[in-house]
Amino acid sequence: MATSRRSIIGLGAAAALSAPALLLSRNVHADTHASVDAAKAPVNGDVAMASGGDGGEFRRFSMGGSDIIIINDGGRNVPGPGSIFGTDLKEATVSALLDENLLPTDQMRISFHPVVIRKGADIILFDTGNAGGPDAPVGNTVENLKRAGIAPDDITKVVLTHFHPDHIGGMTAEDGTPNFPNASYYAGEEEYAFWTSDAAMAGPGQGVAQLTQQKVVPFKEKMTMLKDGDEVVSGVSAKGAFGHTPGHLIFMVEDGGRMLALTADTANHFVLSLQRPEWEVKFDMDKEKAAQTRKDVFGMLAADRIPFIGYHMPFPSLGYVKTEGEGFRFIAESYQFAMEG
Ligand SMILES: [Zn+2]
Known part of the structure; x- marks a missing residue:
C-alpha cells in the first residue's frame, strides 16, 4: 500500500488523492474501515501506516443472520522469523521460503x-487483544470496537480461545476494571485448569500463569468452561485444537447454510505455518501435537472449502486454504462474502 501510494503520487496522476482520500476510497469499496480521523490519530495511524500491510480498524461482513466484525488490535514488526518458525531447521531454509513468497527475510x-x-440478541467477542498502553501499537480492541459501533458495555459474551497475553490482555483496563462489564465469559476447561495449576506457576510459562491470575481468574464466577463440541450459542461450537497451548480451542460458526472457522493460533503465519505445517514454532507448547492439529484443522478446511479467520493472519485475516x-x-478472501449463499 505504501509503495502503490508513493507510485500513484509520484506519477502526478492523482494530485488530489491525498492519503486520507485513498484510505477513504478503500473504506467505501472494501468495507475495510480506516477513517480519516483514525489516520490522524497517533496510535491507529501507527497501525495503519507502519507496514502498509494491515491498515484498517475493522472489517465487517455478514453470513446468514450473523454480523461478523474482525477487529484490528494492532500489529508489530518483529525481527528474525527464523527464530520463531522452523526452529528445528537452519534459518536459511526459513529465509528461502519467505523469499520465495516475496516477503522480507529479516523481519x-x-x-x-x-x-x-x-x-x-448476543454480541460475542472472541479474544480481547493485548493489554496495550499509551504508546503501544497494539491494544486497540476497545477503541476499534467503538469505531465499529459497538460499545464495550454491549458485549454479552467474551470467549477466550486460550490464555496467551495477546488474547487475554484486553480483559481489563490498565487499572484492572473489566473492559466488558456486562458480559458472561467462556474458556476451555483444560486451558483454565492448566494455567491455574501449580505446575504452570512453577514452569517456563509462569509469566502467563501470573497474567491469568490477573486477567482471567477474577471472572471465574461468570465463566462457563467449554469442552470439545460445546456450543456457546446455537451454531457456534468449540473444537479442541490442542498443542499451541494445552487447552487451545477453535470455533466453528454456522449460519444460513454457510460455515466459518475461527482458527485462533492454530497457525501463526500465513506462509510459514500454512505452507510448512510441520515446522516447529517457538510459541507452540507441545510442538508435535500443534503440528498434527495444524494439518488436521487446515486439511478439513481445505477439503470442505470453509473460510476461516486466523487471529494472526494479515488483516483482515479472513481467507481460505488450498492443499x-x-x-x-493461504488465499485471502476477496468478494466471496459479497455474494449471496
Ligand atoms: Zn496469539
Missing part, C-alpha cells in the same frame, strides 16, 4: 485480530 509482521459475532505441496496455500 515479519505479527498482528492481532479479535472477532465479534452479532447473532440474535498444496507439503501444506496449504
Whole structure:
C-alpha cells in the first residue's frame, strides 16, 4: 500500500488523492474501515501506516443472520522469523521460503485480530487483544470496537480461545476494571485448569500463569468452561485444537447454510505455518501435537472449502486454504462474502 501510494503520487496522476482520500476510497469499496480521523490519530495511524500491510480498524461482513466484525488490535514488526518458525531447521531454509513468497527475510509482521459475532440478541467477542498502553501499537480492541459501533458495555459474551497475553490482555483496563462489564465469559476447561495449576506457576510459562491470575481468574464466577463440541450459542461450537497451548480451542460458526472457522493460533503465519505445517514454532507448547492439529484443522478446511479467520493472519485475516505441496496455500478472501449463499 505504501509503495502503490508513493507510485500513484509520484506519477502526478492523482494530485488530489491525498492519503486520507485513498484510505477513504478503500473504506467505501472494501468495507475495510480506516477513517480519516483514525489516520490522524497517533496510535491507529501507527497501525495503519507502519507496514502498509494491515491498515484498517475493522472489517465487517455478514453470513446468514450473523454480523461478523474482525477487529484490528494492532500489529508489530518483529525481527528474525527464523527464530520463531522452523526452529528445528537452519534459518536459511526459513529465509528461502519467505523469499520465495516475496516477503522480507529479516523481519515479519505479527498482528492481532479479535472477532465479534452479532447473532440474535448476543454480541460475542472472541479474544480481547493485548493489554496495550499509551504508546503501544497494539491494544486497540476497545477503541476499534467503538469505531465499529459497538460499545464495550454491549458485549454479552467474551470467549477466550486460550490464555496467551495477546488474547487475554484486553480483559481489563490498565487499572484492572473489566473492559466488558456486562458480559458472561467462556474458556476451555483444560486451558483454565492448566494455567491455574501449580505446575504452570512453577514452569517456563509462569509469566502467563501470573497474567491469568490477573486477567482471567477474577471472572471465574461468570465463566462457563467449554469442552470439545460445546456450543456457546446455537451454531457456534468449540473444537479442541490442542498443542499451541494445552487447552487451545477453535470455533466453528454456522449460519444460513454457510460455515466459518475461527482458527485462533492454530497457525501463526500465513506462509510459514500454512505452507510448512510441520515446522516447529517457538510459541507452540507441545510442538508435535500443534503440528498434527495444524494439518488436521487446515486439511478439513481445505477439503470442505470453509473460510476461516486466523487471529494472526494479515488483516483482515479472513481467507481460505488450498492443499498444496507439503501444506496449504493461504488465499485471502476477496468478494466471496459479497455474494449471496
Ligand atoms: Zn496469539
